[in-house]
Amino acid sequence: MFPPVTLDVAVVGSGPNGLAAAVVLARAGLSVEVYEAAAEPGGGARSKRLFDADVIHDICSAVHPMAAASPFLRQFDLDLCHPEIPYAHPIDEKTAAIAYADLDRTCARLGTDGARWRRFMAPLIEHSAEITEVLLGDLRHPPHPRTAAYIATRALAANSFKSKEAAALIAGVEAHALGKLPSLIGSGIAVLLTHLAHSTGWPIPRGGSQRITDALVADIEAHGGRVRTNARVTDVRDLAHARAVLLDLAPKGVLDIAGRLLPQQYRRALENVRYGPAAAKVDFLVSEAIPWRETELGRAGTIHIGGTRAEVYAADNAVAAGKRARDPFVLLSQPMTADPSRGLPGKQPIWAYAHVPHGDPLDPTAAIIRRIERFAPGFRDTILxxxxxxxxxxxxxNANYVGGDIAAAAVTLRQVLGRPILRWDPYRTPLRGVYLCSAATPPGPGVHGMAGQHAAERVLRNEFGYRPGRTKPVS
Ligand SMILES: Cc1cc2nc3c(=O)[nH]c(=O)nc-3n(C[C@H](O)[C@H](O)[C@H](O)COP(=O)(O)OP(=O)(O)OC[C@H]3O[C@@H](n4cnc5c(N)ncnc54)[C@H](O)[C@@H]3O)c2cc1C
Known part of the structure; x- marks a missing residue:
């Protein structure tokens, strides 16, 4: 016998999306509990003092253009630190491309492509809020035709830059798709993230990504909700005391706890979800800032280590085909460029991950050091x-990162439109009252909380009779 219903909503998983869903539901006056398998809440937004009490490392997410732009997270008073250079990209021993927060400075360094960069970015920057709302939306509502046109024309033009600097600035961002390149999805990500560098920025939270989690947990608790840690859910039936259940889980996690209850067609579809290439991560404690050959790189928050556009594509295409790249694409964050509270001058955190094949067991440390050394000789000697x-x-x-796929399901065109599977309501499952809310639903990966918000809005409407704009259910 199931226990009697005693709770309005149970959320499984306390990643940014699970917590966002809990915030929306607790604020609506419902009783909410979040069950988290790990000892601390936050999923992909957790920080830790790994080696030294003075130095804070972000274990998963580090850089937060999506959080800064997210309509959901913008409601919070997050203390975000903005580097002067959101991101940069060393190309060879002599050249580096720099995306300054300031559009004019960026264009001035791009030579012949400067004017093209400005034409590409200007409408995106001007209409950033609308564009962000569409790309972080549930992808079920047609955008305003003008917004759609800006996004589509820019996505199609993303590869038209001729100079190696502008091409690299785009390619390094396309690589965030973690898949085959070039691709429409990679171009779409470039449209979103490149223009954010010149608008709401690529900031890092003061004190670490955990601060985003802390803000959401505090809000849940302030509205009477609870987050229980060390509480892995192994069977969704154990949550029968809740009227609605939200799963902040990858499809594999959904199958693990609810698979036997799902109708065959839906279960098969979840079993067929494809997982993508992976990230292999290294946290470094270093004795000084990275000795970049091009000193400007030392002022960037994020560095894309990928070489030319052709080299970025070659590396990610090898990985997408299941092979290790000889020179893998590496994403690197040097948080102390924007947030000195992360360490001390002689003890600094460096965050880096390489793109590798799905499930790769190899320790990436040597490969990542080699990639950094090419552009910063002597880096090796600073590692403590x-x-x-x-x-x-x-x-x-984190069980959501299946085989190291940090997106919780490959980010392909098919799996963006049908995420995790093709359904009009991607959040609702065939099980009564059970919803998905993770990065495996629209709008996909990143710390923005929007999947959680979209799922929670459906729960309010479908399960509790709330109507948009009202805080009380319609009786
Ligand atoms: C190395 C790395 C770097 C990244 N860098 C960035 C970045 O810089 N910027 C950015 O925006 N994004 C980044 N991301 C992606 C971002 O972290 C994720 O997209 C985001 O965290 C997804 O949020 P979520 O709520 O969907 O799931 P998650 O954050 O993955 O959280 C899921 C939670 O569910 C819990 N869970 C799983 N199974 C169960 C169960 N059965 N019972 C209870 N709890 C369970 C997990 O322990 C976890 O806490 C990065 C990810 C990784 C791994």
Whole structure:
């Protein structure tokens, strides 16, 4: 016998989306509990003092253009620190491309492509809020034709830059798609993230990504909700005391706890979800700032280590085909460029991950050091300590990162339109009262909380009779 219903909503998983869903539901006056398998809440938004009490490392997400732009997270008073250079991209021993927050400075460094960069960015920057709302939306509502036109024309033009600097600035952002390149999805990500560098920015939260989690947990608790840690859910039936259940889980996690209850067609569809290439991460404790050959790189928050556009594409295409790239694409964050509270001058955190094949067991430390050394000779000698998480081991840290796929399901065109599977309402499952709310639903990966918000809005409407704009159910 199931226990009697005693709770309005149970949320499984306390990643940014699970917490966002809990915030929306608790604010609406419902009783909410979040069940988190790990010892701390936050999923992909957790920070830790790994090696030294003075130095804070972000374990998963570090850089937050999506959080800064997210209509959901913008309601919070997050203390975001903006580097002067949101991102940069060393191309060879002599050249680096720099995306300054300031559009004019960026264009001035791009030579012949400066004017094209401005034409590409200007309407995106001007209409940033509308564009962000569409790309972080539930992808079920047609955008205003003008907004759609800006997005589509820019996505199609993303690869038209001729100079190696502008081409690299775009390619490094396209690589965030973690898949085959060039692709429409990669171009779409470039449209979103490149223009955010010149608008709401690529900030980092003061004190670490955990601060985003802390803000959401505090809000849930202030509205009477609870977050229980060390509380892995192994069977969704154990949550029968709740009227509605939201799963902040990858499709594999949904199958693990609810698979036997799902209708065959839906279960098969979830089983067929494709997972993508992976991230293999290293946290470094270093004795000084990275000795970049091009000193301007030392002022950037994020560095894309990928070389030319052709090299970025070649590396990610090898990985998408299941092979290790000889020179893998590496994403690197140097948080102390914007937030000195992360460490001390002689003890600094460096965050880096390489793109590797799905499930790769290899320790990426040597490959990542080699990639950094090419553009910053002497980096190796500054390392005081390091800790690696090979792709294969990410799942033990967070079950949503299947085989090290940090997007919770491959970001392909098919799996963006039908995420995780093709359905008009991607959040609702065939089980009564059970919804998905993770990065495996629209709008996809990133710390923005929007999947959680979209799922929670459906729960309010479908399960509790709320109507948009009202805080009380319609009786
Ligand atoms: C190395 C790395 C770097 C990244 N960098 C960035 C970045 O810089 N910027 C950015 O925006 N995004 C980044 N991301 C992606 C971002 O972290 C994710 O897209 C985001 O965290 C997804 O949020 P979520 O709520 O959907 O799921 P998650 O954050 O993955 O949270 C899911 C939670 O569910 C819990 N859980 C799983 N199964 C169960 C169960 N059965 N019972 C109870 N709890 C369970 C997990 O422990 C976890 O806490 C990065 C991710 C990784 C791994």
């Amino acid at each position: 300590a390091s800790r690696a998480i090979p792709a294969r081991d990410f799942e033990a840290y």
